[in-house]
Amino acid sequence: MSHTAHIRSHRKPRRSASSLAMRAGVAGGVLSTLAVAGASGSANAAEPVTQTLELPTLTADLAAQAAQSADATQQAAANYQLQAERDAAAAKAAKQAKADLAEAKQKAAAAKKKAEEEAARKAAAARASRNAERTTLAATTGSGVSTSGSTATGSAAAVVAFVKAQIGKAYVSGATGPSAYDCSGLVQTAFKQVGISLPRVSQDQSTAGTQVSLSNLQPGDILYWGGAGSAYHVAVYVGDGMFVGAQNPSSGVGEHPLSYDPPSGAVRVL
Template sequence: MSHTAHIRSHRKPRRSATTSIAVRAGVAGGVLSMAAAGASASAFAAESTTQTIELPTLSADLGSQVAESADAMQQAAANYQLQAERDAAAASAAKQAKADLAEAKKAEAKKKAEEARRAAAEEAASRSSARATLSASAGASVSTSSSTATGSAAAVIAFVKAQIGDAYVSGGTGPSSWDCSGLVQTAFKQVGIDLPRVSQDQSTAGTQVSLSNLQPGDILYWGSAGSAYHVAVYVGDGMFVGAQNPSTGVAEKPLSYDPPTGAVRVL
């Protein structure tokens, strides 16, 4: 047996007539399909280019609403501006009113201070005039008795003279500082007489006596009886002792130094 008898041949097999016809038919069908697809695409493209797109248009109602909304926004802005201007005006008016009030208060305080100064000056002038008048007639109307005090009057006089040189302090009742009524009250307490605390009451505590008939130990007062503003003790010989003021303290002075208005006697 030959060795080549079993090797297959490498030659291509021949196509049969039926196979060739089928191939040709398939190729022709594919070409026709592609041609049809191209024609369909061309027709679609042509139709697409001629289509009209319609955009929505504003209706009359919608346009009116837009206009009204714009007007409302403009009116709101105008209202806001007007309110801001009103607020600024109100703040400015309040500030001005506050300044005016402060200025008015300042002017009123200045006016009251001026009135008080004028009243004080008039009062001082009135007192000075009264003192001058009383001083001019002091020699004739005030007794300058030099009789020696005895008994309770002597004790009162000794006490007030012992305090000469002490300080004057408003409300003071001793032992080293006094006001006028505190000194008089404490002096008479030495002899068992309990006087009221203030000048007004001390000026009506005893029997009213004339300044031309004074005796040692009488209480002198300045101002009206019942509304006196100062008191002292008459010690004889035209002299009195009293807690005068912060600058002099307790001092002995002549009646002409500050002529009294009246006197009361309690001894």
């Protein structure tokens, strides 16, 4: 025995049986609980549990909305692409139209220039021809006498006498006598005196007979101004380089030398 065993304050107090029993009970309960948990864990480990999760209905709606949004985006992109292609085609067409218009304008300008040059050439040729005719006429009538003589006979004499008798009468457009005439009205009425029916207007009278040279005129020949078939004035050659015609409202019917207003040509119907 320890030498301090008899000292009361140094001895450990004994535990009561009830206290030991309670502790043993608690320990047993804990061990039982662990045993049950272990058994449960073993059972769970041996048999895996399969669980089925159901997505909420809201998830399906979101998926549908996402799909619709994707479709809308794709359609918008397709629309933008189509519009871009249309814009590009329109721009190309506008550019081509502009080029075609410019080319058409150039061709039109070239055609107009060519036509003007051709008209100028023809006009120059016509002026040269008229000048040549007038030069010849001046040379042949310088003495006031036609190369074919100045004495009218037969029907020609009657035509010359008639037109000379009308000198001094008024010029009225459309008139055919007896107090007034226009140029073709005087010629038509004069030839009517000898039984010859002439067209009414100067254009037709300039082709009513045989074309004759101005250097070979005879009394009674019809003189015309302008082109044959498009004449704008007519008169009657009366010989000696003179003609009688209804000139205009200011001068009326009068007799003038060929140099007063040189004619373009002449026709013979007698």
